[in-house]
Amino acid sequence: MKIKGTVPDGVTLTRDDYGVPHIQAGDLAGAYWGMGYAHARDRAMQMGLMRLLGQGRVAECLDGSTDSVEADRFFRRMNWYGNTAAQVDALTPETKQLIDAYCAGVNVRFAETRPWEFRALGYRPEPWTVADVLLMARMTGYLTLATSQAEIERLFVEMIQAGVDDERLGTLFPGCMQLLDRDLLQKVKLNERVVPDSVKWNVGGPRMMASNNWAVSAERSATGHALLANDPHLEVNRLPGVWVEQVIELPDDTIFTANMPGLAGPLVGRKDDLAWGATYAFMDAVDSWIEDCRDGEFRREDHFEPFTVRREQILVKKGESVEVVFYENLHGVLDGDPFVSGFYLATRWAPSDSGAATLNAVTDIWTARTVEEAQEVFGRLETAWNWVFADSSGRIGYQMSGQLPIRDEEATGCVPMPGWDPRWDWRGFVEPMDLPGVLDPPEGFIVTANNDLNHLGATDPINMPMGDYRARRISGLLTGEPVDLERFQRIHQDTYSLQAEEMMAILTPVLPDSPIGERLGSWDYRYESDSKGAVLFEAFYRELLVEMFAPAGMGQPVIDHLIDTTGVFIDFYRNFDHILLSPESPWLGDRELSEVYRKAFDRVDPDEDRRWGDVNRVTLTHILLGGKAPGWAGFDVGPIEIKGGRATPHQGQIYESAGRTTSFAPSLRLMVDMGQPGAQTALAGGPSDRRFSKWYTSDLDRWQRGEYKTLRRLDETGGERGSTA
Numbered sequence: 001m002k003i004k005g006t007v008p009d010g011v012t013l014t015r016d017d018y019g020v021p022h023i024q025a026g027d028l029a030g031a032y033w034g035m036g037y038a039h040a041r042d043r044a045m046q047m048g049l050m051r052l053l054g055q056g057r058v059a060e061c062l063d064g065s066t067d068s069v070e071a072d073r074f075f076r077r078m079n080w081y082g083n084t085a086a087q088v089d090a091l092t093p094e095t096k097q098l099i100d101a102y103c104a105g106v107n108v109r110f111a112e113t114r115p116w117e118f119r120a121l122g123y124r125p126e127p128w129t130v131a132d133v134l135l136m137a138r139m140t141g142y143l144t145l146a147t148s149q150a151e152i153e154r155l156f157v158e159m160i161q162a163g164v165d166d167e168r169l170g171t172l173f174p175g176c177m178q179l180l181d182r183d184l185l186q187k188v189k190l191n192e193r194v195v196p197d198s199v200k201w202n203v204g205g206p207r208m209m210a211s212n213n214w215a216v217s218a219e220r221s222a223t224g225h226a227l228l229a230n231d232p233h234l235e236v237n238r239l240p241g242v243w244v245e246q247v248i249e250l251p252d253d254t255i256f257t258a259n260m261p262g263l264a265g266p267l268v269g270r271k272d273d274l275a276w277g278a279t280y281a282f283m284d285a286v287d288s289w290i291e292d293c294r295d296g297e298f299r300r301e302d303h304f305e306p307f308t309v310r311r312e313q314i315l316v317k318k319g320e321s322v323e324v325v326f327y328e329n330l331h332g333v334l335d336g337d338p339f340v341s342g343f344y345l346a347t348r349w350a351p352s353d354s355g356a357a358t359l360n361a362v363t364d365i366w367t368a369r370t371v372e373e374a375q376e377v378f379g380r381l382e383t384a385w386n387w388v389f390a391d392s393s394g395r396i397g398y399q400m401s402g403q404l405p406i407r408d409e410e411a412t413g414c415v416p417m418p419g420w421d422p423r424w425d426w427r428g429f430v431e432p433m434d435l436p437g438v439l440d441p442p443e444g445f446i447v448t449a450n451n452d453l454n455h456l457g458a459t460d461p462i463n464m465p466m467g468d469y470r471a472r473r474i475s476g477l478l479t480g481e482p483v484d485l486e487r488f489q490r491i492h493q494d495t496y497s498l499q500a501e502e503m504m505a506i507l508t509p510v511l512p513d514s515p516i517g518e519r520l521g522s523w524d525y526r527y528e529s530d531s532k533g534a535v536l537f538e539a540f541y542r543e544l545l546v547e548m549f550a551p552a553g554m555g556q557p558v559i560d561h562l563i564d565t566t567g568v569f570i571d572f573y574r575n576f577d578h579i580l581l582s583p584e585s586p587w588l589g590d591r592e593l594s595e596v597y598r599k600a601f602d603r604v605d606p607d608e609d610r611r612w613g614d615v616n617r618v619t620l621t622h623i624l625l626g627g628k629a630p631g632w633a634g635f636d637v638g639p640i641e642i643k644g645g646r647a648t649p650h651q652g653q654i655y656e657s658a659g660r661t662t663s664f665a666p667s668l669r670l671m672v673d674m675g676q677p678g679a680q681t682a683l684a685g686g687p688s689d690r691r692f693s694k695w696y697t698s699d700l701d702r703w704q705r706g707e708y709k710t711l712r713r714l715d716e717t718g719g720e721r722g723s724t725a
C-alpha cells in the first residue's frame with residue numbers, strides 16, 4: 001500500500017479478502033499509528049461528521065438548516081468538546097504517546113485526500129487531536145445509551161405534572177417514590193419535554209421505540225476451551241455501519257477487534273489469551289435537581305449564588321450566527337432562564353467531564369492476559385458497560401464499568417431532589433470493585449442482555465433495566481448439553497419471544513373463535529420474517545398499552561406519541577410489562593386483566609395478514625446524504641427485512657425518533673473459541689464509507705444470511721488472505 005506521508009518503521013497495512021485492514025507493527029506505537037491511518041482511510045467522512053456533531057459545528061460547516069442549528073445547540077449544551085484540557089493533562093505519558101501516534105496516522109491520511117462529500121460542501125477537516133479522541137469516547141458512552149435514562153426520568157416528572165397518582169406511579173416506577181414532593185415537582189418549568197405540549201395528556205376519567213453478550217467456561221464447552229459471543233444491538237439502518245474491524249498483528253500477540261472510527265483502542269474482540277464483549281449496563285449515571293432561580297442565580301441553602309454563564313456562537317452556513325447561552329452549576333446545565341423566576345431542572349451525566357481514565361485503562365488492555373486482569377482494567381472505564389470475558393485458561397468473568405454517583409442513602413436516582421439542599425449532592429463515585437462482577441460462576445456461563453445484574457455487586461447501579469426476556473432465553477439455550485460455536489450461531493439468530501409466550505398465556509383463553517383468533521392462537525412466538533403471528537401480536541401489544549394505560553391517566557395521544565416517536569417503550573418495556581402481566585394493579589381499576597387483553601385484541605384489524613418482514617424492514621441510508629441522492633446512485637441500500645422483536649435474542653426493533661427512522665438490531669456479530677485462532681464475525685455493512693468502494697457493504701449479505709467470516713493472521717491463512725466459515 002502506497003502511503004504519501006512518513007510511515008513508522010516496521011508498520012505495514014494490508015487488506016485481507018474481506019477488506020478488513022491488517023496492521024502489522026513492531027510495537028504499540030506503530031500499531032496505534034496504523035489504526036489511525038486505517039480509520040481515516042476507511043471512515044474519514046464518518047469521523048469528520050461525528051466530530052462536527054460533537055463540536056456543535058454542523059450548521060457552520062455542512063448544512064445551515066434549522067435542524068442543524070438545533071443539533072448544534074444540543075451538543076453545545078453537553079459541552080463535551082469545551083472541557084478536554086484537564087483530561088489531556090491527566091493522560092499517562094504512555095497513553096499520551098499512543099494517542100499521539102494514532103492522531104499522527106489519521107492526519108497522514110487526512111493530508112493525502114479528503115472525502116468528496118466534504119469537498120463538495122467546501123469543508124476541509126482539521127487535523128485530528130487528542131481532544132477529538134476524548135470527544136469520541138464521551139459521545140460513544142452517551143448517545144442512544146445514557147440518553148434513555150435521562151429521557152425516562154424526564155417522563156416521570158411529566159407524568160406527575162399530568163396528574164398520574166402516586167399509586168399508579170409507584171407500580172410503574174417501583175422504588176422511585178421515596179421522599180417524592182409532588183407539589184414541588186408540579187412547580188417545575190419544563191422547557192425540554194419527552195411529550196411536547198402539542199400532545200395533550202388525558203387526566204380525565206376512564207375511556208374506552210440493547211445488546212447481548214455471553215461466555216461459556218471450558219467445563220461447559222464442547223471444545224474444552226472457553227467461548228465468547230457478542231452482538232451489540234445498535235442502529236443498523238445507516239451506512240457506513242457503526243463498527244469497523246481491524247486486525248492488529250504484533251510480534252507477540254494478535255488483536256482481532258471491532259472498534260469505532262475516531263477512537264483509539266480495541267473496543268470488543270480478542271487477543272491470543274483473552275476475549276471480551278460489551279453490552280450497555282443501564283447504570284443510572286444521570287440525575288436532575290430542582291433549582292430555585294431568580295435574578296440569574298440559584299438558591300443554595302439560605303442564600304443565592306450566581307450560575308456560571310457560558311455563551312457560544314453557532315455559526316450558520318450562508319446565514320446569521322446564533323448565540324446560545326447556558327447556565328451551569330455543580331448540578332449540570334439548567335433547563336431554563338434563571339432570570340425568569342421559577343423552578344427549573346439542572347441535569348448532569350456523571351462521565352461528562354471524563355475520558356482520561358478510560359484512555360489510560362485502554363492502554364492496559366494490551367497487556368491484560370487473564371479474566372482477573374481484565375476485570376480490573378475494564379472496571380476503570382468511566383462509561384457504563386457490561387463486559388464479559390473469556391481467557392485461554394478456560395475461565396470466564398463479568399465486570400460492570402462506569403461512574404456511579406454516590407448519593408444520599410434515601411435518594412432513588414429517579415426523582416429530582418431540591419438543589420438547594422446539599423444532602424442531595426453527589427459525593428464522588430463508587431469504586432469499580434463494588435460494581436457488579438463475577439468470576440467463574442457455578443453454572444458455567446455468564447449472560448448479559450441489558451438486564452438487572454445488581455445482585456452481582458455491592459451496590460445497585462441499575463434502577464431501570466430492560467426486561468430479562470432475552471437473558472432468560474439465552475440462558476435456557478446455554479443449559480444442557482456442552483456448548484459450541486454452532487449453538488452460539490443459533491442463539492445469534494434466535495427469534496423466540498418469552499414476552500409473547502407469557503402474554504399469550506393470558507390472551508389465549510379469551511381469543512375469539514374467529515380466523516384472526518386462530519391465526520394468532522397458532523403462532524409459535526417467533527419473529528421470523530415470514531411470521532404473520534408476529535405482526536398480529538405487535539398490533540395487539542400496541543392496543544394493550546393503550547387499553548391499560550390510556551384510561552388511567554396517560555391518554556391515547558400520549559401513548560401513540562411515546563410508541564411512534566420516542567424510545568420509552570423500546571428501552572423501558574420492563575416497567576410497563578410488569579403491569580401488563582400483573583393480575584392486580586392500580587392501573588386496572590375495577591377491570592380484570594383478561595378483560596383488558598380481550599378489549600385490546602378486539603381493536604386489532606381482523607384483516608391484518610402481512611408478514612413480519614413486510615412491516616419490519618428498513619433502508620440503510622448514507623449518514624450524510626441519506627434520502628437525498630437518487631436511488632440508482634446506490635448510496636442507500638434496501639429496504640431489507642429485519643427479523644426479531646424487542647424481546648428476542650436476535651433483536652429487531654424499528655421506530656421513529658427525533659423525526660427519523662432508527663433501529664436496534666445486531667450491528668455486529670462476534671464469536672470466539674479460545675482454543676482456536678482468530679474470530680468469527682459479521683458486520684451490518686462493510687469496512688469502508690466510500691460508496692464506490694467494493695467494501696461499502698461487502699459484509700451485508702453475509703450478515704443477512706446469518707453467516708460468518710473467520711479473521712486470522714495473514715500468515716495463518718495458508719497463503720490466502722481470508723477464510724470463510
